[in-house]
Amino acid sequence: MGLLDPSQKEVLKFAVSCRILTLVLQVLTRLLGSSTPITYWFPAYLLQDREPLLRCVDTAPQKLLENSPPGQKAPRNCVMKLLYNWKTCSPVTKCILVYFLTYWLLGLIMHCNFLPWT
Known part of the structure; x- marks a missing residue:
C-alpha cells in the first residue's frame, strides 16, 4: 500500500484527535455526573x-x-x-x-x- 499524502495525514490526525476528545469528554461527564452528588x-x-x-x-x-x-x-x-x-x-x-x-x-x-x- 502507498503512503498517505500530507492532506490525508492531517485529516486522519484531526479525526483521531476528535474521537479521543469525544471519548474523554463522555467518560469525564459520566464519571462526574454519577459520582458527584x-x-x-x-x-x-x-x-x-x-x-x-x-x-x-x-x-x-x-x-x-x-x-x-x-x-x-x-x-x-x-x-x-x-x-x-x-x-x-x-x-x-x-x-x-x-x-x-x-x-x-x-x-x-x-x-x-x-x-x-x-
Missing part, C-alpha cells in the same frame, strides 16, 4: 427551600387531593405531585423540573437511536 443536592435544596408544596405535604395532604386530577389519589411521588400542581409551583421549581425532564427525554431519545449522550 452536588449536581443533585443543589436542585433538591432549592426545591425543599423554595417550594411550599413540598413543605406542606405532611401537614396538609388534603390540599394535594384537591389539585389532583379527578378520580385520582394524591400521588406519593414528589415529582408527580409537582407536575399535578404545575400552576401553583414556583418559577424555580418549574425551571428545575423542565431541566431534568428535558435532560431525561433527550437522553432517552438519543440513546435509543445510538447517538452519543452523556
